[in-house]
Amino acid sequence: MIGCIIQARMGSSRLPKKVMKKIDNDLTVLDYVIEQLKSSKNIEKIIVATTILKEDNIISNYLCSHKYEVFRGSSDDVLDRFYQCAKKFSINTIVRITADNPLIDPKIIDIAIDEYKNNKYDLVTNTLKRTFPFGTEVEVFSFRILEKSWKNAKRSSEREHVTPFVLDKKNGFNVKNFEYKENISHLRYTVDRIEDLELVKQIIKNINTRPILLENILNLYENNSKIFEINKNIKHDGYEISLKKDEESLKSNKKEKTL
Helix, strand or coil: CEEEEEECCCCCCCCCCHHHCEEECCEEHHHHHHHHHCCCCCCCEEEEEEECCHHHHHHHHHHHHCCCEEEEECCCCHHHHHHHHHHHCCCCEEEEEECCCCCCCHHHHHHHHHHHHCCCCCEEECCCCCCCCECCCCEEEEHHHHHHHHHHCCCHHHHHCCCHHHHCHHHCCCEEECCCCCCCCCCECCCCCHHHHHHHHHHHHHCCCCCCCHHHHHHHHHHCHHHHHCCCCCCCCHHHHHHHHHHHHHHHHHHHHHC
């Protein structure tokens, strides 16, 4: 089974409760992620993996009331959350998506899945060499690879971001990065700050077709580029924070050994 696991939580430090914020009438950021993914030709099941924290009861209750699949697991060890979720739902091929990408393009998802199915890669992604916009990230990998990572990954960054263990070249995995025909990574419509949220609202307001595809957004950019200046000063720094935690942990371990 090809299953898409969407990681979601309420506790964002930069934009708290962002996944449940309304962006189009009564539809939330999370609603849009799910609705966009429903147009994928390859995905057979969509599951939202949130945490067991009390604050995430809102996500769980909302999903259950809308008849969506939901799984709850570790708040810090997202790798474990993914592993336990995939195991429970018997997912053989995992498509990893984050809930802060409401305009995820189902066509890009299907490209990644087809690339994975038709070759012998351990993981397929579009995040290693950035050519696609921020907000279109996808990773596809097998349960076998997920389980191997779950058993062997030790660093904070490897547990918090699910796939760094696989992406680390020294671990010997066969990883494929697919690229867009040109570099349009200057575009950003992931939702991490209030400016990002406002941009997404404007994109949705100005595009009538559903699902909203990359080609629709590029057409809007060509005709009304000023909209995209809303979040032009925002940096993408989530993974860098985890790497800093790795450094702090390493320093702490060295200090303990010298005592």
